[in-house]
Amino acid sequence: MSDHATDSWEARAAAHSFYGFTDMPTIHDRGTIVVTHGEGPYVVDTNGRRYLDANSGLWNMVAGFDHPTLIEAAKAQYDRFPGYHAFFGRMSDQTVMLSERLADLAPFDGARVFYTNSGSEANDTLVKMLWFLAGAERNPGRRKILTRWGGYHGVTAVSASMTGKPYNSIFGLPLSGFLHLTCPHYWREGREGESEADFTARLAQELEDTIAREGADTIAAFVAEPVIGAGGVIPPPEGYFQAVEPILRRHGIPLVSDEVICGFGRTGAVWGAETYGFMPDAIISSKALTAGFFPMGAVILGPDLADRLGRAVEEIEEFPHGFTASGHPVGCAVALAAIDLIADGGLLDNVRRQTPRFEAGLAALAEHRNIGEWRGKGLMGALEAVQNKATRTPFASDLSVSERIANTCTDHGLICRPLGQSIVLCPPFTMTDAQMDEMFDKLSTALDTVFAEVA
Numbered sequence: 001m002s003d004h005a006t007d008s009w010e011a012r013a014a015a016h017s018f019y020g021f022t023d024m025p026t027i028h029d030r031g032t033i034v035v036t037h038g039e040g041p042y043v044v045d046t047n048g049r050r051y052l053d054a055n056s057g058l059w060n061m062v063a064g065f066d067h068p069t070l071i072e073a074a075k076a077q078y079d080r081f082p083g084y085h086a087f088f089g090r091m092s093d094q095t096v097m098l099s100e101r102l103a104d105l106a107p108f109d110g111a112r113v114f115y116t117n118s119g120s121e122a123n124d125t126l127v128k129m130l131w132f133l134a135g136a137e138r139n140p141g142r143r144k145i146l147t148r149w150g151g152y153h154g155v156t157a158v159s160a161s162m163t164g165k166p167y168n169s170i171f172g173l174p175l176s177g178f179l180h181l182t183c184p185h186y187w188r189e190g191r192e193g194e195s196e197a198d199f200t201a202r203l204a205q206e207l208e209d210t211i212a213r214e215g216a217d218t219i220a221a222f223v224a225e226p227v228i229g230a231g232g233v234i235p236p237p238e239g240y241f242q243a244v245e246p247i248l249r250r251h252g253i254p255l256v257s258d259e260v261i262c263g264f265g266r267t268g269a270v271w272g273a274e275t276y277g278f279m280p281d282a283i284i285s286s287k288a289l290t291a292g293f294f295p296m297g298a299v300i301l302g303p304d305l306a307d308r309l310g311r312a313v314e315e316i317e318e319f320p321h322g323f324t325a326s327g328h329p330v331g332c333a334v335a336l337a338a339i340d341l342i343a344d345g346g347l348l349d350n351v352r353r354q355t356p357r358f359e360a361g362l363a364a365l366a367e368h369r370n371i372g373e374w375r376g377k378g379l380m381g382a383l384e385a386v387q388n389k390a391t392r393t394p395f396a397s398d399l400s401v402s403e404r405i406a407n408t409c410t411d412h413g414l415i416c417r418p419l420g421q422s423i424v425l426c427p428p429f430t431m432t433d434a435q436m437d438e439m440f441d442k443l444s445t446a447l448d449t450v451f452a453e454v455a
Contacts, residue, residue, distance in 0.1 A: 009034040009046040023403050023418075030407065038065020041428045041435055043415070053415045054425045054439050059229065059261050059380075060292030062429040063341055070293045070337055077333035086115060086327035094332035101339055102300055105270055107279060110303035112310075115296065115327040119260035119286035120154025122297035123223070126256060126284060127158050128321055129299065129309060130220040136312030143177050144214055146207070146222040146253075150183035150231035153223065153258055153284075162223060164231070179214070181206055183228070186237045187373045187384070188392070196237050204243035216251035221281075226272025229261035232422045233375060233382035241278035254281035254305060260297070261380070264288035264339065265348045265429060268355055268378035275377065281305055291338035294331035347429040351379050354431055361440035362425075370451045379429065382422040383447075387455070394421045399454050408446040414439060 010031035035043045041064050042050050056062055084092045103111040116122045134142040145162055153162035161174035182203055183189055190199045228234035248255045257280035262272030269275045282305055286297035313319045342348050355378055362381045366374035372386035387395045395401040402418030409416050417424040
């Protein structure tokens with residue numbers, strides 16, 4: 001049981017904080033880590049302890065925690081024009097410039113951008129756009145959304161319905177019409193004797209069968225992360241998007257790439273869709289869009305959806321949706337600076353440079369007899385813990401193995417994320433060779449310690 005003094009930061013946090021996505025036994029036993037500031041990829045707590053944050057905060061702090069260019073961009077914009085909206089035909093000049101920049105970077109021509117405050121809101125907005133379009137085009141039954149089990153798309157009622165996680169059942173979700181297909185994780189979901197190519201073909205056939213059963217004219221979109229992120233870093237099997245994209249095109253169903261995690265460099269390209277060679281009809285963006293220095297999300301519409309929505313809005317005279325801080329001028333100024341850092345300032349180049357070292361580190365740790373698989377793309381990766389490597393048998397859930405590994409890492413000055421039976425790494429794009437080695441050395445020590453206790 002945590003024995004922190006009643007006036008400590010840990011006790012003060014516990015007294016008045018309601019925790020989300022937090023393992024409560026860990027809080028009861030260890031207390032809350034209260035951080036005060038960051039130094040590059042490190043965060044420092046109220047006790048002066050320094051941690052290498054291999055989570056990039058929450059996938060988003062890709063330039064580290066104190067990048068002067070981003071801080072100065074925010075300060076300058078606060079001095080110039082500290083806040084506005086994007087309603088009633090008014091928006092800031094920074095908003096216009098960011099939309100132009102995003103349109104230039106989009107994989108399609110003729111992009112149009114709608115701003116939100118998070119990836120959850122962006123996915124929620126996308127669905128409302130599709131439902132708005134269905135009503136305006138006199139096809140009100142076209143409301144169903146296809147996603148995959150294990151995929152993560154947010155926490156609003158709509159985006160949580162898109163998310164293929166069993167914990168949402170406690171909320172009475174998903175809402176009607178949100179359908180989840182098989183998780184594209186070949187190592188875990190492939191059948192005995194099934195090749196990766198056969199697994200891909202089975203998932204494509206499942207999509208075809210689902211469309212036939214539900215009716216193509218009832219399906220508003222298929223939404224997919226290029227690499228499933230918060231489901232445990234699950235890259236698609238070979239040829240996956242090349243198999244599903246033609247099916248969707250044939251049935252007139254939009255393909256939406258949820259790039260909240262993958263977008264702006266995480267996979268080694270600006271877009272995950274670019275990494276995996278498919279053309280989406282829309283992109284969902286957040287996290288690295290502002291390098292985590294301002295809460296922002298965006299729906300980036302491709303030309304077909306943009307044109308159709310434009311016609312629908314003209315007919316109805318407005319799109320009755322938005323947020324007070326949509327297109328916030330400070331957020332847009334930060335995003336412009338972050339995109340410049342990633343695309344032109346060397347951060348994307350460093351992702352590509354560090355990827356071989358990152359993959360080699362994961363592969364080395366996967367030699368451990370209790371690591372069943374390493375997987376990843378670019379600077380996002382996971383190690384899957386198993387009780388028996390030959391049979392891929394997971395540890396008993398009550399052992400909380402991944403949580404124990406993460407807590408032991410914290411004791412050694414490393415922050416990483418437990419997800420199911422996996423440990424996930426998504427370090428900042430600024431990582432040096434020495435920091436990469438530090439990350440893997442500390443994780444290796446933690447793995448040895450925990451597996452000696454439970455294996």
